[in-house]
Structure formats: structure tokens, C-alpha cells
Amino acid sequence: MSPIVLAAGATLYLGGMLNAPVFHRRLATGAVDAGALLLELSLVLSVTFLIVYLLSLASRPLFRCLMALTLLCSAVASYYATFYNVVIGHGIVESVFTTEMDLINEVAGIELYAWVLVLGALPGLYVW
Numbered sequence: 643m644s645p646i647v648l649a650a651g652a653t654l655y656l657g658g659m660l661n662a663p664v665f666h667r668r669l670a671t672g673a674v675d676a677g678a679l680l681l682e683l684s685l686v687l688s689v690t691f692l693i694v695y696l697l698s699l700a701s702r703p704l705f706r707c708l709m710a711l712t713l714l715c716s717a718v719a720s721y722y723a724t725f726y727n728v729v730i731g732h733g734i735v736e737s738v739f740t741t742e743m744d745l746i747n748e749v750a751g752i753e754l755y756a757w758v759l760v761l762g763a764l765p766g767l768y769v770w
Contacts, residue, residue, distance in 0.1 A: 645698035648769075649691055652709065655765060657690035658683075660720040667727070710766035717762030721754050 661683075669679050697708050719730045 645695060649695040649698050652694045652769075653687055653691040656694070656712070656716050657687040660716050660761065661686060661723075663720075663724040706770050709769045713766045713769070714758060714762040717758045718754070720761065721757040725753075 665679060665683060668674055669676065674682070694709070694712075697712075698705055700708070722728045723730060
């Protein structure tokens, strides 16, 4: 598969599908109008395409590892953004790395593992 096709597919999956619940919620609550949301979606897809395409230019084994890791991390972020209405930013990422393991085990249930398996690990296996 060519790098452009792979980057386009990963872009639609990462930038579009995994963020679809967030975009839908923002549109349904009236937080933004449709034009602003369309602009935001196009920016998200453009930046995602750029990142994935640059990753695809690396060696094939390195790309596979980085893409699988990206898919897993994106699936986790999508789960929390979808079910807990959280915007993943610098503060959230920093708090994850400074939190006690007991607290992490409380918020990581079977639903999270199933979500990551279906939306992160299976696409990661496809890339591999």
C-alpha cells in the first residue's frame, strides 16, 4: 500500500472516526456553528494527515511500531473524550503520568479495555 493511501486511511480513522462523537456533541449542544465545526474538522484532518504521512516516510518497521502506538493512544483518548466529555490537553497528559496507579486502576475498567481492543488494537494489527 502506498504511503499516501495509508496516510489518507489513517487520517480518516484517527481524525474523523475517533473524533466523531466529540464533533457531534459540540454540534448538538450548539457550542459551535456548522461552519466553524467544518473548519475545525478540516484542520484536524489536515494536521493528522501531515503527521501520519511524515511517519510513513520512516522505515517500514519503525512506521508500524509508531502507528500501532498512535492507534492505541488515540483509542484511549477517544474513550475518555466520548464517555467522560474530557478534552485531552497538556494538563490531562501531565496528570496521567503523575497519578498513582490505584487511581488509574479505578478509572480503567473492562469498557476501556474493550474500546481499546476494538478501536486501537485491531486497526494496529491491520497496519502491522
